[in-house]
Amino acid sequence: MLRASVLLLALAACGAPTPALRALPPAARPAEAPAALQAELERLAAPFGDRVGVAVQPVVGGWIAAVNGDHPFQQQSVFKTWLAVTVLDAVERGALRWDEPIRLTRADLIFPHQPIEAEVGPRGRDFTVEALLRWSVAASDNPSTDALIARLGGPAAVQAALTRLGVDGVRVDVGERELHAMGRALRAALEAAPADRAAVYARDFADRRNTATPGATVAALARLQRGELLSAASTARLLQVMTETTTGPKRLRAGAPAGWALAHKTGTSGDYEGATLVANDVGILTAPDGRAYAVAVFTWGTRRPLIEQERLAADVARAVVAHAAAQAE
Numbered sequence: 001m002l003r004a005s006v007l008l009l010a011l012a013a014c015g016a017p018t019p020a021l022r023a024l025p026p027a028a029r030p031a032e033a034p035a036a037l038q039a040e041l042e043r044l045a046a047p048f049g050d051r052v053g054v055a056v057q058p059v060v061g062g063w064i065a066a067v068n069g070d071h072p073f074q075q076q077s078v079f080k081t082w083l084a085v086t087v088l089d090a091v092e093r094g095a096l097r098w099d100e101p102i103r104l105t106r107a108d109l110i111f112p113h114q115p116i117e118a119e120v121g122p123r124g125r126d127f128t129v130e131a132l133l134r135w136s137v138a139a140s141d142n143p144s145t146d147a148l149i150a151r152l153g154g155p156a157a158v159q160a161a162l163t164r165l166g167v168d169g170v171r172v173d174v175g176e177r178e179l180h181a182m183g184r185a186l187r188a189a190l191e192a193a194p195a196d197r198a199a200v201y202a203r204d205f206a207d208r209r210n211t212a213t214p215g216a217t218v219a220a221l222a223r224l225q226r227g228e229l230l231s232a233a234s235t236a237r238l239l240q241v242m243t244e245t246t247t248g249p250k251r252l253r254a255g256a257p258a259g260w261a262l263a264h265k266t267g268t269s270g271d272y273e274g275a276t277l278v279a280n281d282v283g284i285l286t287a288p289d290g291r292a293y294a295v296a297v298f299t300w301g302t303r304r305p306l307i308e309q310e311r312l313a314a315d316v317a318r319a320v321v322a323h324a325a326a327q328a329e
Helices: 002-011 035-051 076-093 129-138 143-151 155-164 175-193 192-204 214-226 234-241 306-327
Strands: 052-058 064-068 101-104 127-128 262-267 281-288 293-301
Touching: 002 281, 035 064, 035 262, 035 306, 052 214, 052 281, 052 306, 076 143, 076 214, 076 234, 076 281, 101 143, 127 129, 127 234, 129 143, 129 234, 143 155, 143 175, 155 234, 175 192, 214 234, 214 281, 214 293, 234 262, 234 306, 281 306, 293 306
Parallel strands: none
Antiparallel strands: 052 064, 052 293, 101 127, 262 281, 281 293
């Protein structure tokens, strides 16, 4: 299925009441967006109010079906997708070598999720840029992510590269160390003001650092798949790594039937009072006939169990599959 994707490239919070769902206005959603798919996305998102954002866009076609598609959501580890784009862009420009060694030490191992830890050893170890990118995307490893950001010159340099590539509506303001600090600050604020949780969540929801809108995310993913961000070789390389993603097996992947390919990246926050605050998944779903769809599912502070948030992503994938089947009839 990945070969079909490469061929396509070569050819071209709380308990407070939440506001009503906001589908994209007519001016922002082309008239040709499939009505049945749009209605199904709205049905699936309805129980989550404005704490969920969903968008679907065909890689070839131009329409977008979305709910809360223009609202910024915290990406969490989804931003590692765009870090990977900037890494490959730097390699293409000669600013970085694919085989360049970058050293990780025990001092870099400060995260709850760091699967690379066993490989670092007691005295540290050099990893190639290629290896760190695979750890960052496929395993969502945090030390490798921050090491790549530092090598590129910091979050501002990553953002500058995205801006140069024309990736709008996606922000990279901080790395993993700062993201984890933001999470700890939120937890402390919630514990310090248990009677004012709604206000605390609202302030956090308004923080635009490392956010992306679902609509901008699928637009950028579609451009990536079409080869508009990177060379065909770099695009194929990144998509291959994204097919190896091991996180979130119950999200988009659970809704993709046999014969469909998925290149994706998840993003997940910590839990508070039994609820996972963020459970994102974004990626490219490719049908057996080569038709591909960019899909983004973001959640934030839904106060719903993780199983329900993951089921939402799987159901969105199923909706895309059903749409593709209807188009093929």
